[in-house]
Amino acid sequence: MRPARRLTLTDDVYGTIRAQLMDHIVAPGARINIDALARNLQVSPTPVREALARLEADGLVRKRPLVGYTATPLLTREEFDELVEMRLILETAAARRAAGRQHVPVDLDRLRDAADLPGPVPGAQGYASIAAFTAADARFHNLLAELSGNGMLREAVVRLRPHLHLFRLHFPPTHYQTSGAEHHRIVEAVAAGDPDRADAAVRDHLLAARERHLPYFRPGPVGPAHDAGPAGPTAR
Structure with a gap:
């Protein structure tokens, strides 16, 4: 089992990134730089990657080979x-x-x-x-x-x-x-x-x-x- 502190951190990072996606701070269709995001949130890249995996399941980000994560475009x-x-x-x-x-x-x-x-x-x-x-x-x-x-x-x-x-x-x-x-x-x-x-x-x-x-x-x-x-x- 992962420590509770680790789980709480991942939840916090997930919530923060989700809010940025919903508010278009991360623009629809924009590429997501994991290292830059980790620096901005003052965390290691690991909880950012875990959060992005959850957001991919939510349909808010997409992961493409050789490109990485991008914010899902708005619905047409x-x-x-x-x-x-x-x-x-x-x-x-x-x-x-x-x-x-x-x-x-x-x-x-x-x-x-x-x-x-x-x-x-x-x-x-x-x-x-x-x-x-x-x-x-x-x-x-x-x-x-x-x-x-x-x-x-x-x-x-x-x-x-x-x-x-x-x-x-x-x-x-x-x-x-x-x-x-x-x-x-x-x-x-x-x-x-x-x-x-x-x-x-x-x-x-x-x-x-x-x-x-x-x-x-x-x-x-x-x-x-x-x-x-x-x-x-x-x-x-």
């Missing part, structure tokens, strides 16, 4: 549409299965608790202001997939990691007001044991989230030519 409009299509296939299926199964009350309580989403972190900027929201949002969708009872389906949902990719584009402030309410409609459909209603609630939620992100792909203040990162002009 075509990739964005493909991601939404995959989520509609996987997550509606998970919701239907979850609604069709018998659940002990504690599982439904967990799902209700996970449906609540935190607001922005006061005084924080960039990814730090939305990190709690994105983590909570991911927990809800992953737990819904877990309650489907299909382990492979849950793994497919988790491996998509859509939250990390979508919120690298920009963060629609309307998510704060609407996503939690949409989650609770999904929970109540599952609790009522109504697969059709659960399917519709997830579909409505994902399509509404799609509409909230679409302005990024249009010309204008939040489009690609003007995008300032996940949380406004200070994020870069």
Whole structure:
């Protein structure tokens, strides 16, 4: 076993680099120099390499032979549409299965608790202001997939990691007001044991989230030519 201090250091480095990727401090598509990054973070290259391996699994960096690591480019409009299509296939299926199964009350309580989403972190900027929201949002969708009872389906949902990719584009402030309410409609459909209603609630939620992100792909203040990162002009 590695010492706890080593594990904590790797976690810290991972969190720092992930924030830099989300905030575009490390620009999408940019090559990542491990030694330079280690110097900037005042650590040895080893925890940086370990962190980058985890970020590769997250889909935030890519490793290429003879090149090394680069930051993953932002989603194109075509990739964005493909991601939404995959989520509609996987997550509606998970919701239907979850609604069709018998659940002990504690599982439904967990799902209700996970449906609540935190607001922005006061005084924080960039990814730090939305990190709690994105983590909570991911927990809800992953737990819904877990309650489907299909382990492979849950793994497919988790491996998509859509939250990390979508919120690298920009963060629609309307998510704060609407996503939690949409989650609770999904929970109540599952609790009522109504697969059709659960399917519709997830579909409505994902399509509404799609509409909230679409302005990024249009010309204008939040489009690609003007995008300032996940949380406004200070994020870069």
